[in-house]
Each structure stands twice: as C-alpha cells, then as structure tokens.
Amino acid sequence: MIVVYEDERTIAFLPARPIVPGHVRIIPKEAFRSIEDVPEGMAAHYFMVAGSIASALFDGMGAEGTNIIMNDGPVSPEGTLSIDVIPRKQGDGRDFKWEGKKQQDKDLEEARKKITWEFIPPEMREKTEIVQSSAVPIEKPTLSKDDYLIQFYRKIP
Amino acid sequence: MEDDLSPEIRKALEQQKANCIFCKIMSGEVQAKKVAEDDLVMAILDINPARPGHILLMPKEHYPIMAILPQHIQDRLFEMARLLCKAQKKAMVTHGSSIFIANGFPAGQQSQHFMVHLIPREPDDRMAFSALSGEEIGEAALKEIHAVLSNNIPLIIEKKLETAPKEWHKPRESGGQMVMGRNKVLQIIEQNPGLKELILKHPQEFLRECKTNPQLMSLFQAVDPAGIVEHYVPGALMRTNTIGADGRNGEVSTPREDSQHLPPDYSPKRDANPGPREGLKREGPSKEKKGEIKRKRRDEEDNSESTGREGKGSDDGNLDGDGKEGDVSLDDITRLL
Numbered sequence: 001m002i003v004v005y006e007d008e009r010t011i012a013f014l015p016a017r018p019i020v021p022g023h024v025r026i027i028p029k030e031a032f033r034s035i036e037d038v039p040e041g042m043a044a045h046y047f048m049v050a051g052s053i054a055s056a057l058f059d060g061m062g063a064e065g066t067n068i069i070m071n072d073g074p075v076s077p078e079g080t081l082s083i084d085v086i087p088r089k090q091g092d093g094r095d096f097k098w099e100g101k102k103q104q105d106k107d108l109e110e111a112r113k114k115i116t117w118e119f120i121p122p123e124m125r126e127k128t129e130i131v132q133s134s135a136v137p138i139e140k141p142t143l144s145k146d147d148y149l150i151q152f153y154r155k156i157p
Numbered sequence: 158m159e160d161d162l163s164p165e166i167r168k169a170l171e172q173q174k175a176n177c178i179f180c181k182i183m184s185g186e187v188q189a190k191k192v193a194e195d196d197l198v199m200a201i202l203d204i205n206p207a208r209p210g211h212i213l214l215m216p217k218e219h220y221p222i223m224a225i226l227p228q229h230i231q232d233r234l235f236e237m238a239r240l241l242c243k244a245q246k247k248a249m250v251t252h253g254s255s256i257f258i259a260n261g262f263p264a265g266q267q268s269q270h271f272m273v274h275l276i277p278r279e280p281d282d283r284m285a286f287s288a289l290s291g292e293e294i295g296e297a298a299l300k301e302i303h304a305v306l307s308n309n310i311p312l313i314i315e316k317k318l319e320t321a322p323k324e325w326h327k328p329r330e331s332g333g334q335m336v337m338g339r340n341k342v343l344q345i346i347e348q349n350p351g352l353k354e355l356i357l358k359h360p361q362e363f364l365r366e367c368k369t370n371p372q373l374m375s376l377f378q379a380v381d382p383a384g385i386v387e388h389y390v391p392g393a394l395m396r397t398n399t400i401g402a403d404g405r406n407g408e409v410s411t412p413r414e415d416s417q418h419l420p421p422d423y424s425p426k427r428d429a430n431p432g433p434r435e436g437l438k439r440e441g442p443s444k445e446k447k448g449e450i451k452r453k454r455r456d457e458e459d460n461s462e463s464t465g466r467e468g469k470g471s472d473d474g475n476l477d478g479d480g481k482e483g484d485v486s487l488d489d490i491t492r493l494l
Contacts, residue, residue: 002299004306005314012310014302019291021298022338024306035242035254043239044232051223051231052313053306054260058224059313060305062340065261068223069286072242075253075278077289083256084289088264096257096286097265100205108202111210111249112190115202118244119193135194141248 009042010049015077015084020094022061022087024053031080033073038081046070046083053085063087067096113141162225174219179270183217193241197233200241200275207276207284210249214238215272222260222271228317238273245277253278257286304379305338336378342385345376353389360386360393 004024005012012026026049032038047068054066065088076082088094103111116138117125125140162170174180181187183199190202192212203211216234220226226234242254257274259266278284312333337345346353356363367373367382377385386393 002303004303005310007314014299014306015290017290017293019289021294022302022306023289023291025289034246035239036246038239040239041236044235047231047235047238048228048317049310049314051226052317053310055224055313056306056309060309060336060341061302061338062342062344065259065264065266067264067286068256068258068260069289070256071278071287071289072254074280075255075282075284075287077287086264086289088261090263092263095265096259098207098284098286100203100207100211102205103209107209108190108204112192112202114248115192115210115212115241115244118248119241136191 005049005053007049009045012049012053019084019086020088020092022057022063024057024085025078026050026053026083026085027078028081033080035070035072035081050083050085057085057087061087064089069096110141113139117141170219170221173221173269177219177268177270179215179268179272180219183215193237195233195237197230198237200237203274207274208249208251208278208282210245210251210277212241212245212275213272214241214275215270219269220271221269222266223258224260226271228320234273238275242275245275249277251277251279253280255284255287301338301379305336305341308333308336334375334378337376337380339380339384342376342380343388346385346389356386356389360390 002014003011004014008029010026010028012024015023015025026046028038028042028046035043047070050068050070054063054068057063057066067086067088068083069086070081070083071077072081073079077084086094116136117140120138178187182189182201190204191199192202193200193214196217198214198216200212200214203213214234214237216226216230218230220230223231238256242256246252246254255274255276255278257276276284278287312335346356355366364382364386367377373382383394
C-alpha cells in the first residue's frame with residue numbers, strides 16, 4: 001500500500017487499480033462499516049483531508065477538476081466506509097454522472113416528510129413546539145400499508 | 158480563506174450569484190422541498206433524483222468550489238451531511254449511502270453553487286461513481302504521484318489548520334516546498350511563453366538552467382527536465398549530443414534576474430503545437446540570441462500584465478471550478494512557499 005498521507009484518524013493511499021493516475025483513497029483508521037457508526041465531528045475531519053487532497057491534485061498534479069466520493073460499507077470498494085478523491089481532466093473519458101428521473105410532487109413531498117421526521121431526534125418529535133419553531137416544516141409521515149420498518153426488516157437477509 | 162479572493166474573482170462571483178437558481182432557493186425566492194436548514198447550510202430534495210430521497214446539501218452563501226469554502230462552513234456542512242445520511246438511510250430504507258461532490262466542469266459540476274449530493278444506495282444499483290477501479294499503472298508514474306502528494310498534502314493541511322486550529326493537531330515546525338508532477342509542470346510551461354520558447358529553441362541551455370536556477374530547480378523536484386524536453390522537441394537530446402559537449406566547455410550560466418518573474422499568461426494555448434523549430438540548428442545559442450530571448454520575455458511580461466487582467470475580468474459567470482487553482486504561475490508558487 002502506497003501511503004500519501006496519515007494522521008491520527010485517517011490514512012490516504014494510492015489504490016492498486018486507480019480509475020485514473022492520481023486517484024487517492026482515504027479510509028478512517030477505525031474501520032466504520034457505515035455512516036451511522038461515524039462519531040460526531042469525524043465526517044468533517046475526513047472531508048477536510050479529502051478537500052486538501054483535492055487541492056494537492058489541483059496544485060501539484062495539474063488536475064482540472066476533482067470528484068470526491070464517499071461510499072459507506074455496503075457500497076464501498078473497501079467493504080468499510082471510504083472516500084475516493086479523483087483528479088479529472090476535460091475529455092478524460094470518465095463519466096460518473098447519473099440519469100436523474102423526474103419525480104412527481106407528491107412523491108417528493110412524501111420523501112421530504114420521511115427524511116425530516118427521521119432527522120429530528122426521537123425524544124424531540126413529541127415536543128410539538130420545537131417542531132413548529134423549526135425552519136423546515138415537519139409533519140409525521142403517514143405510513144402506507146407497506147410500513148417502511150417492515151420493508152427494512154424484510155431486506156435483512 | 159475567502160479573504161484571499163482577488164477583486165476580479167469577487168466581481169465574477171457577484172455576477173454568478175445574481176443568476177444562481179440555488180441562491181434564489183436559499184433566500185426563499187424560489188420554492189423547493191427543504192429537508193434541513195441552519196444558519197449556514199441548507200438541504201433540499203433533488204427534483205430529478207438519482208434515486209428517491211436524493212438530497213442536495215449546500216452552503217447558503219454562494220461558493221463555486223469546495224476549495225474556497227471557508228473551513229468553518231465546510232465543517233458544518235459535512236457534520237450536517239453525516240446526520241442527513243443517517244436520517245435518509247432510515248427514511249428511504251436503504252442499505253448504503255453515498256456522498257458525491259464534483260469540483261469543476263471537467264469533473265461534471267453542473268451548478269455554479271457548490272453542493273454535496275447525498276444519495277441513498279443499494280449494492281446492486283449500478284451507479285457509475287461506485288465503479289472505482291481501473292487499470293494498474295507503472296512504477297515510475299506511481300513514484301511521481303507519491304513524491305508529489307506525500308509532500309504537498311501535509312503542507313496544505315498545515316496551512317488550513319493555521320487558520321482553523323484543531324485541538325488534536327500539533328503544528329509542525331519545519332516549512333516545506335510544494336512539489337509539482339509532470340502534468341502540472343507542463344501546465345506551468347504552457348502559461349509561461351518565455352520558458353516554453355527556451356525549451357523549444359534551446360533545449361540544452363534549458364537543461365543547464367535547470368541545474369542552477371533555483372526556481373527551475375524547485376519546479377523539477379519530482380520531474381526529469383530531460384523528459385520535458387523530449388515532450389516538446391522529440392529526439393532533441395539524441396541529435397544534439399555534440400552541442401552538449403560544447404555547452405560543457407562553454408560559460409557557466411548563472412540564474413537570470415528576469416526569470417525570477419516569469420510572466421503568468423491567463424490564456425494558455427492548449428494545443429501544444431511546438432511552433433517554429435529553427436532553434437534546433439546544430440549550433441549552440443549565441444550571446445546575441447540570448448539577449449533576444451531576454452528582451453522578448455520582458456515584452457511578453459509587459460503584455461501579459463495588461464492582457465492578463467482583462468482575461469480574468471471577462472471570466473464572468475464562467476469560473477469553471479478550478480478558477481482559483483487553475484491559474485497558478487511560478488509567481489504564485491513562490492508566494493506559496
């Protein structure tokens with residue numbers, strides 16, 4: 001493993017099969033399976049390192065742009081949470097974009113309700129005055145017949 | 158960091174901001190599906206999601222790329238990203254989670270307002286940015302990349318932490334110099350017509366300069382100058398062996414005072430067409446010719462000082478991501494050191 005940066009919390013190395021030369025991968029020293037396991041303040045540190053590596057690729061390797069991509073365990077090439085920093089050039093033949101699918105307003109609204117609800121810590125959800133003073137409108141999402149918790153358990157192998 | 162921005166970039170930013178749809182969303186002028194907000198950052202749902210529940214998280218203030226985002230906003234943004242990913246995973250019932258950032262147009266950045274994509278994921282969803290493995294690369298290339306990055310990353314992080322100190326961090330005492338890789342060296346040569354001309358017309362003299370001129374020495378810490386000559390004038394070193402012998406007998410060249418300020422050129426010609434090659438004649442450069450180059454360089458310096466400004470000013474609304482780092486000249490490098 002060719003290490004290009006190391007501190008108390010992270011290690012950054014050149015993967016054996018880079019997608020382009022200059023591709024750097026950062027992993028936390030404490031291997032986290034998923035984003036839920038990352039303690040408070042740590043994500044900011046990882047991305048401070050990732051942003052600095054992006055600057056190093058601009059300044060030292062002649063990159064014209066960079067992609068910073070974090071994947072948590074289930075979708076990561078490492079099997080644990082990892083961040084890839086990839087130098088880009090015009091016409092380098094790489095394409096990371098996706099085909100977006102336009103969503104109906106009601107579907108968007110349903111997703112919004114579910115996410116804002118999860119974003120509020122459970123003990124605060126019942127205190128309506130806190131919910132009401134929030135900058136973002138929060139309502140309890142109505143659960144369909146396919147309750148999402150049931151869906152979640154079904155997915156567990 | 159935002160204090161580093163030049164007036165030209167500030168002006169361009171103001172113009173970008175006036176046309177920015179996301180700035181209008183941040184101010185409430187345009188409606189969006191807001192999922193979280195605090196005083197510095199806001200998260201909304203993407204109306205064309207990669208997968209349902211796709212969140213766009215961004216600073217309320219307009220910044221085109223991550224590099225010019227002040228550190229305290231960046232820290233807040235990624236702490237918010239962590240909490241949102243957790244909520245999003247639970248709400249959308251998915252196994253995985255990805256954060257995607259594009260810095261600059263060549264990286265696929267579509268909006269001029271810096272943003273972070275938070276995308277709920279499944280292992281089998283075939284998102285292109287998850288296929289992160291390519292071909293093995295040669296040892297020489299790996300060595301160069303390692304030399305550049307392992308030197309520069311700590312320097313950049315030290316510089317960042319000077320302005321935003323962290324309790325865990327022990328500042329290092331020794332300063333250091335930035336090291337450039339081959340592609341960066343080529344970019345710098347393209348931005349310095351005087352230097353390029355020297356390589357094209359007098360490759361041997363250029364190689365001698367590389368051993369004595371402190372600026373050229375710092376530029377070629379990780380890159381072999383002979384390889385750069387080979388890039389511009391293929392075969393020059395093979396054919397000019399005799400000149401090399403002449404050169405060794407000749408006078409020892411001293412660093413020139415005018416090369417301390419090689420002119421930055423803000424409109425580099427990207428087609429590296431090596432131009433006229435009459436300088437490849439088999440005799441070494443005469444004293445007269447050297448004088449000519451000097452004069453020419455000074456002229457170019459004057460020109461680029463006036464045209465360079467214009468080039469930047471008219472760059473309105475077109476800061477393609479590397480707007481800041483892209484325009485590095487030797488002057489900037491020395492300033493960095």
